[in-house]
Amino acid sequence: SQTIHQWPATLVQPVGSPLSLECTVEGTSNPNLYWYRQAAGRGLQLLFYSVGIGQISSEVPQNLSASRPQDRQFILSSKKLLLSDSGFYLCAWNGGSGNTIYFGEGSWLTVV
Amino acid sequence: AQKVTQAQTEISVVEKEDVTLDCVYETRDTTYYLFWYKQPPSGELVFLIRRNSFDEQNEISGRYSWNFQKSTSSFNFTITASQVVDSAVYFCALSGPRGAGGTSYGKLTFGQGTILTVHP
Numbered sequence: 001s002q003t004i005h006q007w008p009a010t011l012v013q014p015v016g017s018p019l020s021l022e023c024t025v026e027g028t029s030n031p032n033l034y035w036y037r038q039a040a041g042r043g044l045q046l047l048f049y050s051v052g053i054g055q056i057s058s059e060v061p062q063n064l065s066a067s068r069p070q071d072r073q074f075i076l077s078s079k080k081l082l083l084s085d086s087g088f089y090l091c092a093w094n095g096g097s098g099n100t101i102y103f104g105e106g107s108w109l110t111v112v
Numbered sequence: 113a114q115k116v117t118q119a120q121t122e123i124s125v126v127e128k129e130d131v132t133l134d135c136v137y138e139t140r141d142t143t144y145y146l147f148w149y150k151q152p153p154s155g156e157l158v159f160l161i162r163r164n165s166f167d168e169q170n171e172i173s174g175r176y177s178w179n180f181q182k183s184t185s186s187f188n189f190t191i192t193a194s195q196v197v198d199s200a201v202y203f204c205a206l207s208g209p210r211g212a213g214g215t216s217y218g219k220l221t222f223g224q225g226t227i228l229t230v231h232p
Binding site for chain 1: 147149154155156157159162201203205207218219220222223224225
């Protein structure tokens with residue numbers, strides 16, 4: 001069966017420090033991958049999506065970037081974190097059109 | 113542009129009561145998908161249901177049921193005989209169809225969520 005994992009689960013980082021959140025999907029190939037952020041107020045917003053290795057599309061301008069170095073690996077990064085980057089980050093995947101979209105466990109990021 | 117509205121910010125019920133969570137959506141797509149997710153205190157999003165725009169049949173899964181009405185652009189979620197374990201934030205979400213390059217599907221637009229508290 002397919003599973004999705006992301007880590008670290010919790011992260012406290014100072015302003016100006018770098019960030020790397022990793023997401024891995026197992027049990028499937030060529031998934032579509034997504035990074036969402038849930039800021040205070042509970043709304044979820046799509047940040048990036050990828051339909052294949054090296055293919056990244058950004059939905060909103062921001063201080064973050066994403067990369068997909070391998071088929072089932074999706075990384076969210078920042079060179080210098082801002083206070084406004086704090087939030088709950090969720091990775092998601094689906095196997096194509098009409099398939100269910102599943103989310104990882106999430107990563108809590110607090111920028112101090 | 114797509115939009116999902118969950119007008120109920122918070123709902124509080126006593127165990128065994130029935131509760132309905134409302135979801136109204138806006139889209140220009142003729143083909144689209146609707147979802148409900150549950151977010152318990154642990155934070156992860158738990159998938160509950162996916163419905164495509166061509167299937168207006170209501171669905172029941174145990175104590176959960178969903179009422180999809182295209183005429184009113186609504187996809188409401190009812191929990192029958194609620195339990196304390198149902199306490200969570202519930203999100204309704206909307207996805208477009210598979211577009212060029214297959215990227216529209218999966219780009220979810222979420223409502224703001226409804227906090228459901230079930231008291232014993």
